[in-house]
Each structure stands twice: as C-alpha cells, then as structure tokens.
Amino acid sequence: MLLKSIRLQNIRSYLDQEIDFPLGSTLLSGDVGCGKSTILLAMDFGLFGLRKGELEGTDLLRHGKDRGSVTLIFEIDGREVEITRTLKRTKDSASQDSGTLIIDGKVQELMPVELKSKILELFGYSQEILKKNRPIFRYTVYTPQEKMKDILFDADTRLSTLRKIFATDKYGVIKSNAKIFVTELRSMKRENEAVSRDLEAKLAEKEEKETEKERLLVLLDKQSVDISAIDAALAEKQEYFEDVRKKMDEISSVRKAIARVESELKAKLQREAKVVRDLADIAEKMSSAPGSGETVDVVSLKRRIDEMEEKKEKIIRENAVVSSEFRRLEGIMKDGVCSFCNQPVSKGDFQKRLDERLRVMQELKRNMDFITASVAGLRSDLSRGEKLQYERRLLDEYRRQQISLEGEKQSLSSEIAVLHGELDMLANQAGSEDEVAKVFSRVQEEISVINRSKVVAEKEKARCEQQLYDIDGFLKSAEREILEKRKAKEKILCINELMNWMDSYFTALMDVIEKHVMAALQSAFNDYFQKWFGIIMGDQFSVRIDENFSPVIEQNGYVTEYTNLSGGEKTAVALAYRLALNRVINSMIETIKTRDMLILDEPTDGFSSEQLDRIRDIIAELQLKQIILVSHEPKIDTFVDNVIKVYKEEHVSRIVS
Structure with a gap:
C-alpha cells in the first residue's frame, strides 16, 4: 500500500484541504496543536471508520458544521483505490453515513461496515484474523503516540494481542477444545456403557x-x-x-x-292337425269356385279405352275453341261493331258464321256422346274380364296350397315318427x-x-x-x-485410549509447540528490538525482550524500570519496540499488503540532538517505499525527502508543501 493523497472537509481544524503524499520519506512538520495528528486521525477514519470509545464522530466533525468527509487515494497491487467516508451531525452526536469506494474507476456505494470489509480484503488480512484487524494495522503501519505507551505498559493485553496476531492463541484454543472434547468423550463413554450394559x-x-x-x-x-x-x-x-x-x-x-x-x-x-283342417278348407273352396272357360282380352280392352279417352280429350279441346269463337261472334253481332276495327258489321254475314259454329258444336257433342257410351261399354267388359282373371288366379293358388299342404303333411308324419323314437331312447337313458x-x-x-x-x-x-x-x-x-452393543464396547475401548492420549500426550504437546513458536517469535522480536535500540541509543544500555514480550533494560548489570527512564530513553524504547513489531509482523504474515508503508507519530519526543541525528540512519535502514513522520522537531527536515508544513491561522489548519 502506498498513500497518494487525502482530502479533509470539515474535519476538526480543517475546512477543505487536500494533501498529496509523494514516495520516500515525508515529514508533517508544524507547531504543537497545528493539526498534524488530525491528518493521521482522518487517515485512520477514512480506512476503518468510527470506533466507539476510541474514535468518535464528535472527535472529528468540525464544530458548527453538519457534514464532513474524508477522501483517501492510495495504490495497492498496482490498482488505484479511492475511498470516501462521510459524517453527519445528529441531535447529540455525529454518525457515519454511507460512503463510496472506487477501484480502477468502478464506483461502489457502500455502508460503513461494507467499506471496512472491502478495505480489510484489499489489505490482505486473512479471514482468520479479520476481527483482529485494528491491532495488525496499528502494530505495523500506524500507532498514535499516546497508544504506544499503552502497548508497553499493559503486558497482559499486549501478550494476548500478540498471540492473536501471530495465531499462537490457537494453541490455547486447541487445549480448551481438547478439554471440551475429553468431556464429550466421557459423555460418549457413558452413553455407550448404557447401550452395552445388558449384552x-x-x-x-x-x-x-x-x-x-x-x-x-x-x-x-x-x-x-x-x-x-x-x-x-x-x-x-x-x-x-x-x-x-x-x-x-x-x-x-x-x-x-x-x-x-x-x-x-x-x-x-x-x-x-292344422294342415289337415287347411286341406279340407281348400277342397271346399275349390269345389265352389266358378269353372267358366270364357276368355277376355283385358290388355286389348285397356288399350281401346285409352284411345277413346284421348279422342274424348281432343273433342273437349275443339269444343272449347269453337264455343269461345261462337261467344265472341255473338257479342260482335249484338253490338253491331267490330271490337278490333270499330267498323259496323253485316248481321246477315255474321249470322251465317254463327250458324256454322253452332253446327260444328252440335257435331262435336254427338261425337262426345258416342265416345262416352263406347267407353262405358268397354269399361264394363274390362271389369268382367279382370274378375275372371282373379278367379282363375285364386283357383290356381288353391291348387298350389293343396299340393304344399299335402307335402307338409307327409313330412310332418315322418318327423313325428322320428320324434317318438327319440323320446323312447331318451327315456331309457334317464332311468x-x-x-x-x-x-x-x-x-x-x-x-x-x-x-x-x-x-x-x-x-x-x-x-x-x-x-x-x-x-x-x-x-x-x-x-x-x-451388534450395536458390541460396537459400543469397542467404542468404549477406543474412547478410553483416546482419552488417555488426550490427557497424557496431546495437551502437553500443544504446550511444547506453543512454547517453541513463542520462543521463535520472541527471539526474532528480541533481535529486531536490540538492533533498533542500538541504532538509537548506542551501547549505553543492554536491552532484551523477555518471554512476555516486555522490554527489559539493563544498565551496568542492573535492570532499570521503564518508568525510571528519561523522556528520550522512554521514546527510544517505544520507537525500537514499534519498529521491531513492524518487522516481525511483516515478515511472519505473508498475506498483508501494507508492508511498504510506515507512519511514525512524534517518534522523537525528548530525543537529544545526537539521537535526532540517528533518525536519519533508521530511515535509511528501514528501506521502505513510503514513510510518513509527524514531528515538530525542525532538525528532522534535513533527514527526509519531502516536507509538508502545517500551520494554523484563525482556527483553520492549512498546508504548505
């Protein structure tokens, strides 16, 4: 991680100020109270947000302002990241509002907790230590000047924190879990004993x-x-x-x-019996049927009647025509005028014509009467002929029926004889x-x-x-x-062996491993601490780190309490301890991506002129891409690559690069 710039809007003594951070070593210089530490607090807020009891909104938001914000731009893994966090004043306090995160131009609007999670992910803090993110960042990149003394004096908290950072606390967790596991094994043993009891x-x-x-x-x-x-x-x-x-x-x-x-x-x-009766009836009918041999040509009679009827129809049509003409002529003669030409007519001439028509009509009537009489005679002959034909057909039918009935009578007589024989045979079978x-x-x-x-x-x-x-x-x-009870007995044997192994070997093994790991960490920490303290103080003191990671200072063979040291000596111990923490953590935790940057807040408080000169050696020895120092010591201006001067005017902090 390399910090590129920060912008503060309505943050403490700043109204609207943007600060660029170049590579190399940079000094934030200025008088006490001019706003140097505010920049670091704003940086802390921009990355991690507010923390109850440690960094409150009212500590940051400028008095009299309702809103404020911090925008940080930094580079990590070759990507530019811009994060903006905002503050808004409420009735009794100031709270965080949603913010934005821009990575390679992609904008995300996130809630404060989401922003923090994204930053931790970018910094490469592993999932196992996400809850410990503040100590890691604080012990490696930035420690406020008042917090360094807390780290040195509070041995229990320090050791617990270091165990968490280096994951050596897992051995204690493992031992606690082992006790829980053994308790569970005992419970399992009791359960299996209950199962196997009545085998x-x-x-x-x-x-x-x-x-x-x-x-x-x-x-x-x-x-x-x-x-x-x-x-x-x-x-x-x-x-x-x-x-x-x-x-x-x-x-x-x-x-x-x-x-x-x-x-x-x-x-x-x-x-x-019925056939016999029918034969007698037929014989009687045949005896009473007429036997005349007279013949009548019925077909010829029908043809002649049809011819007469046609002639009759023809005469009727002719009579209708003549009668119509007669009535017309009779009307003309009565009027004396022709109905077509309206000319007078000759009554004598018309009378002749009327007489002629009357004669024709009389002749037609005579023919009609003759034909009518002839047709009546022919119809009488036809009726008599048809009756003769019917009587002959009836007689023929009687003869056919007689023949059929005679045959049927003979057949029935034969069948009856057969049935009588069959009936006698069946009666014998059913006996x-x-x-x-x-x-x-x-x-x-x-x-x-x-x-x-x-x-x-x-x-x-x-x-x-x-x-x-x-x-x-x-x-x-x-x-x-x-089978279940036998398995339960076998499980009891296994559980007994496992409980014995856990009690006798495993817990002791965890103690040994933890001691070895902590000893290795303590050794590395001790080497770095002695190195940095030697650069600052020379050989005036003999220093080391004990098994509780507490600094031990000896002078002339006697242990000197930290509280008995002078101000500069205390600062030297704190700075050496701080730099040792930085090196050990950066070297032991490979995933973190903040190892290229270091922020030192008032690292020279109480230093002599000679000790201040040695800060130059420390900066060179660190070999970091970016170091930001906060100090009011003018001499340090000559040790760094860049100087950012901070001054306050009319209660407003300003920057001179």
Whole structure:
C-alpha cells in the first residue's frame, strides 16, 4: 500500500484541504496543536471508520458544521483505490453515513461496515484474523503516540494481542477444545456403557429364541406333511366328485332334451292337425269356385279405352275453341261493331258464321256422346274380364296350397315318427337319475368334511408360521442390538485410549509447540528490538525482550524500570519496540499488503540532538517505499525527502508543501 493523497472537509481544524503524499520519506512538520495528528486521525477514519470509545464522530466533525468527509487515494497491487467516508451531525452526536469506494474507476456505494470489509480484503488480512484487524494495522503501519505507551505498559493485553496476531492463541484454543472434547468423550463413554450394559442378557434371550425356533421348524414340517396328505385325499374325492357331477350334467341334459323333443312333438302334432283342417278348407273352396272357360282380352280392352279417352280429350279441346269463337261472334253481332276495327258489321254475314259454329258444336257433342257410351261399354267388359282373371288366379293358388299342404303333411308324419323314437331312447337313458343324485350328495359331504379338516390344519400351520415370523423378527432385532452393543464396547475401548492420549500426550504437546513458536517469535522480536535500540541509543544500555514480550533494560548489570527512564530513553524504547513489531509482523504474515508503508507519530519526543541525528540512519535502514513522520522537531527536515508544513491561522489548519 502506498498513500497518494487525502482530502479533509470539515474535519476538526480543517475546512477543505487536500494533501498529496509523494514516495520516500515525508515529514508533517508544524507547531504543537497545528493539526498534524488530525491528518493521521482522518487517515485512520477514512480506512476503518468510527470506533466507539476510541474514535468518535464528535472527535472529528468540525464544530458548527453538519457534514464532513474524508477522501483517501492510495495504490495497492498496482490498482488505484479511492475511498470516501462521510459524517453527519445528529441531535447529540455525529454518525457515519454511507460512503463510496472506487477501484480502477468502478464506483461502489457502500455502508460503513461494507467499506471496512472491502478495505480489510484489499489489505490482505486473512479471514482468520479479520476481527483482529485494528491491532495488525496499528502494530505495523500506524500507532498514535499516546497508544504506544499503552502497548508497553499493559503486558497482559499486549501478550494476548500478540498471540492473536501471530495465531499462537490457537494453541490455547486447541487445549480448551481438547478439554471440551475429553468431556464429550466421557459423555460418549457413558452413553455407550448404557447401550452395552445388558449384552449378556440379550445373548441369553437370543439363544432361548433360537431353541424355540428349532422346535417350531420341526412342528411346521409335520404340519406340512399332514396338509399334503389331506390335499391328496381331497384331490381324489374331487376327481370322483367331478365324474359324478358330469353324470348329473348328462342326466340333466337328457331331461332337457326330453322336454325339448316333447315340446317339438307337440308342436308337430298341432301343425299336422292344422294342415289337415287347411286341406279340407281348400277342397271346399275349390269345389265352389266358378269353372267358366270364357276368355277376355283385358290388355286389348285397356288399350281401346285409352284411345277413346284421348279422342274424348281432343273433342273437349275443339269444343272449347269453337264455343269461345261462337261467344265472341255473338257479342260482335249484338253490338253491331267490330271490337278490333270499330267498323259496323253485316248481321246477315255474321249470322251465317254463327250458324256454322253452332253446327260444328252440335257435331262435336254427338261425337262426345258416342265416345262416352263406347267407353262405358268397354269399361264394363274390362271389369268382367279382370274378375275372371282373379278367379282363375285364386283357383290356381288353391291348387298350389293343396299340393304344399299335402307335402307338409307327409313330412310332418315322418318327423313325428322320428320324434317318438327319440323320446323312447331318451327315456331309457334317464332311468338312473335318483341313484346318481344320492351318490352326488354323499361325495359332496365327504369333500366338505375333508375341507374342514384342511382349514383346521392350515390354521395350525399359520399359527406356527406366525410364531416363527415373530421369532425371526426378534432375532433380527436382537442381532442388531447385540451388534450395536458390541460396537459400543469397542467404542468404549477406543474412547478410553483416546482419552488417555488426550490427557497424557496431546495437551502437553500443544504446550511444547506453543512454547517453541513463542520462543521463535520472541527471539526474532528480541533481535529486531536490540538492533533498533542500538541504532538509537548506542551501547549505553543492554536491552532484551523477555518471554512476555516486555522490554527489559539493563544498565551496568542492573535492570532499570521503564518508568525510571528519561523522556528520550522512554521514546527510544517505544520507537525500537514499534519498529521491531513492524518487522516481525511483516515478515511472519505473508498475506498483508501494507508492508511498504510506515507512519511514525512524534517518534522523537525528548530525543537529544545526537539521537535526532540517528533518525536519519533508521530511515535509511528501514528501506521502505513510503514513510510518513509527524514531528515538530525542525532538525528532522534535513533527514527526509519531502516536507509538508502545517500551520494554523484563525482556527483553520492549512498546508504548505
């Protein structure tokens, strides 16, 4: 991470100020209270937001202003990131509002918690230590001057924090979890002991049921043999019964045939009697039928009648024409004027014409009367001829009926004789019906007795099979329970071994590993601490880091308490400790991406002129791409690459680059 710029709007003593941060070492210089530390607080807020009890909104928002903001631009992994956080004043405090995050030009509007999560992700802090993000950033990049003393004096908090940062606290967690695990193992052991407690009783019960099963299997075999014998006897009786039933069916069929033949014979006899009556009736009709040999040509008569009718129609049409002409001429003569030309007419001439028409009409009437009389005579002859034809056809029909009835009578006589013979034969076949019926009833009763005995035997067999089924179900369940109980006993052995291993070896192993890891960290920390302290103070003191990561200062063979040191000596211890923390954390945690930058807040408080000169050596030794120092010491201006001067005018902080 490399910081490029920061913009403060209504943040403490700043109204609207943008500050660019070049690479290399940069000094924020100015008098006490001019606003240097405000820039660092704004940077802290821009990255991580407000923190209750540590960084409140009212600590940052300028008095009299309702809104404020901080915009940070930095580079990380070659990408430019811009983050803006805002503050708004409420009734009793100042709270965070939503902010924006711009990465490579892509804008995201996020809530404060979301912004913090994104920043932590960009910084490469692993998921396991996300909840410890503030100590990591504070112990590596930026520690406020008043917080460094807290780190040095509060040994318990410091050691706990370092354990969390370097993940060595996991060994304590593992030991705690191991105790919980052993407790759970004991609970599992009690559960398995409860499961396996009645194993022997269950084995004895299983053996008893297996003996009962063997007895029932023998009984079941005997019952199966008995039922097979009953089935054989039943099959034999049913076969005999089937033969008797067939005989009964045959007798029934004969009885039905007798009834059918008797019915048919009765019908034939009745038909024969009717045929005899019909023959007598026909003979009587034939004797009374006329026997005239006269013949009439009916066809010729019909043709002549049709011709006369045509002539009659023709005469009627002619008469209609002549009558119409007669009436017309009669009207003209009566009027004396022609209706077409309106000329007077000659009555004598018209009278002749009327007489001629009258003559024609009379002639047509005579012809009509003659034809009418002729047609009447012909129709009378036709009626008589048709009657003669009907009588001849009727006589012919009587003769045909007589011949047919005579043939039918002969056929019926023959069929009746055959039916009498068939009836006698069937009567002989049905003679043993009563005897067969008695045998049928007796065999039917015998079959019922055998079936009842079979039902009893099958019930006994079913009862035996049900008992076997129940025993098999019990044995399967018992086998599962016995298997479960044996597994429970095996689990108890495994649990005992595991509990012994956890109690005797595992916990001790975690202690050893933790001590080795902490010793390695303490050794590396000690080397860095001695190095930085030696650069600052020379060989005036002998320093080291103890097993609690507390600084131990010796002078002339005696341990000197930190509180007894001078102001500059205290600052030297704090700075060396701070730089050692930075190096150890950056070297041990590979994922973090803030190792190229360091912020030192008033690192030279109480330093002598000689100690101030050694700050130049420290800056060179650090070999970081970006170092930001906050100091009011004018001499440091000559040690750094860049100087940003901060001054306050009329309660407003301003920058001179």
